[in-house]
Amino acid sequence: MNTSVTLCGLPLENPVIPASGTFGYGKEFAELYDIDCLGTFSFKGTTRQPRFGNPTPRIAEAPAGMLNAVGLQNPGVEHVLAEELPAMAVFFHKPVMANVSGFSVAEYAETCAMLDEASQVGWIEVNVSCPNVHGGGLSFGADPALAAEVTRAVKAVTKKPVILKLSPNVTDIVSIARACEDAGADGLSLINTLLGLRLDLSTRRPILANTTGGLSGPAVFPVALRMVWQVYEAVRIPLVGMGGVSTAEDVLEMMLAGATAVGVGAANLIDPYAAQKIVEGLPAAMEKYGIENLSDIIGGAHHG
Amino acid sequence: MKQSVYIISENKPVAPEVFRLVLTGDTSAMTASGQFVDLRLDGFFLRRPISVSDWDDRSLTLYYKCVGKGTARLAELSAGTELDVLSGLGNGFDLSVSGDRPLLAGGGIGTAPLARLAKELAAAGARPMAVLGFNRREDILLENELRALGADVFLATADGSAGVRGFVTDAVPLAGAYTYVYACGPTPMLRALDAAVTGPGQYSFEERMGCGFGACMGCTVQTASGPKRVCRDGPVFRREEVRW
Numbered sequence: 001m002n003t004s005v006t007l008c009g010l011p012l013e014n015p016v017i018p019a020s021g022t023f024g025y026g027k028e029f030a031e032l033y034d035i036d037c038l039g040t041f042s043f044k045g046t047t048r049q050p051r052f053g054n055p056t057p058r059i060a061e062a063p064a065g066m067l068n069a070v071g072l073q074n075p076g077v078e079h080v081l082a083e084e085l086p087a088m089a090v091f092f093h094k095p096v097m098a099n100v101s102g103f104s105v106a107e108y109a110e111t112c113a114m115l116d117e118a119s120q121v122g123w124i125e126v127n128v129s130c131p132n133v134h135g136g137g138l139s140f141g142a143d144p145a146l147a148a149e150v151t152r153a154v155k156a157v158t159k160k161p162v163i164l165k166l167s168p169n170v171t172d173i174v175s176i177a178r179a180c181e182d183a184g185a186d187g188l189s190l191i192n193t194l195l196g197l198r199l200d201l202s203t204r205r206p207i208l209a210n211t212t213g214g215l216s217g218p219a220v221f222p223v224a225l226r227m228v229w230q231v232y233e234a235v236r237i238p239l240v241g242m243g244g245v246s247t248a249e250d251v252l253e254m255m256l257a258g259a260t261a262v263g264v265g266a267a268n269l270i271d272p273y274a275a276q277k278i279v280e281g282l283p284a285a286m287e288k289y290g291i292e293n294l295s296d297i298i299g300g301a302h303h304g
Numbered sequence: 305m306k307q308s309v310y311i312i313s314e315n316k317p318v319a320p321e322v323f324r325l326v327l328t329g330d331t332s333a334m335t336a337s338g339q340f341v342d343l344r345l346d347g348f349f350l351r352r353p354i355s356v357s358d359w360d361d362r363s364l365t366l367y368y369k370c371v372g373k374g375t376a377r378l379a380e381l382s383a384g385t386e387l388d389v390l391s392g393l394g395n396g397f398d399l400s401v402s403g404d405r406p407l408l409a410g411g412g413i414g415t416a417p418l419a420r421l422a423k424e425l426a427a428a429g430a431r432p433m434a435v436l437g438f439n440r441r442e443d444i445l446l447e448n449e450l451r452a453l454g455a456d457v458f459l460a461t462a463d464g465s466a467g468v469r470g471f472v473t474d475a476v477p478l479a480g481a482y483t484y485v486y487a488c489g490p491t492p493m494l495r496a497l498d499a500a501v502t503g504p505g506q507y508s509f510e511e512r513m514g515c516g517f518g519a520c521m522g523c524t525v526q527t528a529s530g531p532k533r534v535c536r537d538g539p540v541f542r543r544e545e546v547r548w
Contacts, residue, residue: 021520028518028536032305044521052524052531057512059522061350061374068514073521073531207512217349269515270344270351272307272390 001283002293005039007238007261008161008186010095010122012039014282015251015294018275019242019265020045020099020125020165021070025084029268030091033276039261041275042097042189043084045127048111050076054132055209060198065217065244066266067196069132069210072101077111085120095122099165101130102150105140109153116158124160125240126150129167129192131214141167141192144179151183161186163240168220168227169195177231189240189263190231191224216266218244225257232258232299246274248281252289256301305392305517306333312385313363315378319443322413323379325366327387331359336396337420338488338508338540341366342516344388348374351390353513353535355488357416357446358423364391367416367445393516394539397421397506399428403483408434408455409497411472411489415445417508421486422453433479434458437472437493441465473500485543495548505543509534 003014018029020042029035053073060067075084077100088096098121102108108126115121128141128150140146147164154162164180166173168191177188193214198207206212224243232239241254242263251262267274282294291297310329318324327341334356341364342351352374358365370376381387397417402425408418415436425432434450437460444466450457459467460475468474472489473496485505487497494507511534514522518536525534527545532538 022515024519024521052526053521056523056525058524059350059512059514059520061348064349066349066514068520068522070521070524073524266349269520270349272305272515272517272519 001286003282003286005260005295005298007240008123008163010161012261014039014279015255015259015261016275016279017041017097017240017261017263018268019263020127022265022268025080026088026092029272032272035091036093037276037279040094040097040122042099042125042263044074045072045099045101045130046074046077046080046111047072047101048077048107050074050079057208058210058213060207060213062196062198062215062217063219065215065219066269067198067208067213067215068193069208069213071132071210072130077114081114081118085118089120096120097123097125097163099125099127101127105149105153108150109157112154113157116160121160123163123187124154124158125163125165125189126154127165127192129165131167131169131193131195131212132210138167138169141176142170144175147176148179148183151180151185155184163187163189165192166190167192168223173227174230174234177235181235181237185237187238187240188231188235189242191220191227191243194220194223216244218246220244221250225254228254228259229257229301233302248278248285251278251282252285252291252297255294255297256299258299258302260298305390306330307388307390310364310387310389312381312383312387314383315381318367319445321370322443322445323368323370325368325378327364327366327389328362329364329389331361331364331391333392334359334364335392337424338396338417339392339394340539342390342393342513343378345374345377347377350514351516352378353393353516355417355508356420358420367413369413390516394535395537397486397508397540399424401484401504402430404430405482406430406432406484406486407476407479407482407501408432409472409476409485409487409489410434410436411493412438412443413445414489414493414508417488418486419446419449422450422455426453426455433482435460435472435475435479437461437475437489439463471496473497476500498543498546498548506540507543507546508540509538
């Protein structure tokens with residue numbers, strides 16, 4: 001049985017990729033299990049300068065999921081290069097996916113250019129879809145022309161594969177996906193969180209200090225699957241499908257819809273061993289559904 | 305941190321809206337008073353973080369207040385129910401700096417972790433004192449347990465039904481001289497206490513959490529030494545680190 005796939009030219013032992021923002025820079029999980037079992041992971045969204053993020057509360061419960069409004073807290077790319085990547089080299093021995101966010105096209109390019117120098121970085125995942133910051137993130141991912149501009153600017157400064165992470169909070173995700181592909185994106189990851197809100201009945205105010213937050217967890221899985229399906233039909237570049245994936249069966253479903261690799265996000269937060277369990281569950285799930293080579297099923301649900 | 309299955313051996317009300325929960329299981333990950341556990345509850349996505357009041361080789365004692373749907377669900381669970389628990393979370397209190405006359409300040413349910421703290425301080429030869437604040441006499445928690453450990457206990461209640469009328473800060477002057485301050489309670493109480501005490505101390509904070517083990521950055525607060533995760537770098541912070 002073969003779980004390997006190829007993502008933008010780089011081999012993955014399996015398609016399971018803990019999603020950015022749910023796995024830090026890996027060390028909290030490496031203390032619990034050997035994270036070399038993963039295909040790779042996407043590290044915490046990193047910006048040019050350190051960011052504190054939003055005030056607390058940043059987290060709220062939702063039916064079959066959660067809202068977060070962390071707001072891109074991160075130590076900044078210089079710290080990531082000087083401290084996090086060398087520390088990561090001790091416990092993770094595969095190319096890592098670098099997740100990058102920014103507040104201007106130039107900032108995206110500068111941060112990506114700095115990460116291009118890091119040999120540990122296999123892919124650059126460009127987040128144009130954070131719903132929790134103002135003037136950054138989603139403002140680039142909601143407009144095809146701006147998403148294309150970010151894509152071109154990043155492609156110009158790195159030879160590493162560039163994967164644009166798309167938002168579901170748009171009218172037509174297909175047009176954004178096509179714009180990124182036309183601008184030279186090597187892959188797309190989708191979906192980021194869905195913008196949501198919870199109120200506290202006692203205070204009659206929003207629970208989150210940021211008022212709104214991004215919904216993730218099993219609640220969003222069908223939405224993510226539908227968007228992966230739609231985008232797969234519209235582009236030729238590989239997709240990293242994510243949104244509510246919690247089991248090996250979810251991975252198969254996401255791949256049948258068109259994903260080459262599959263992100264695991266909120267599941268890591270409620271079960272720290274979730275990604276490992278999904279990796280370990282893949283062979284049995286493949287056997288159950290008669291799959292010999294996992295890469296054979298990518299997009300398989302689209303053909304008769 | 306350890307993920308394991310615990311069995312509820314006791315879950316009963318001890319004060320209005322407040323329950324004592326005793327869980328039997330593997331307590332090997334517990335290393336310090338002030339640490340917490342994160343409980344998975346059927347029907348809820350996020351775990352519920354609850355501080356540990358005491359533990360031994362095979363059981364944990366927790367106190368929780370029913371403040372929402374999750375804790376209301378927890379209150380319905382009966383003895384024998386299995387719970388998926390992350391145990392040994394957070395840094396806990398540092399006892400090595402207490403001096404011989406530490407002051408322990410608790411507000412409401414925040415009194416819970418002070419029980420183990422007092423026990424360990426007493427075992428180390430210190431003579432802890434406690435100042436505890438509650439709304440009413442019937443809300444008082446752990447007073448007898450703390451006295452049994454040899455601690456002098458000074459109470460404040462908002463309605464004056466026990467101890468001094470007012471807040472925990474109003475009980476501080478009753479305690480006399482102290483060598484160190486340990487405190488746990490809601491943030492407004494900690495902030496008020498901070499203005500009413502002198503000298504070094506450690507405060508345990510509560511915050512809405514995502515994961516409870518440092519992955520999601522959902523509970524980060526600003527401190528004098530930069531952003532810190534309440535779940536992983538805390539919940540206990542040194543007084544001088546705290547930015548109000």
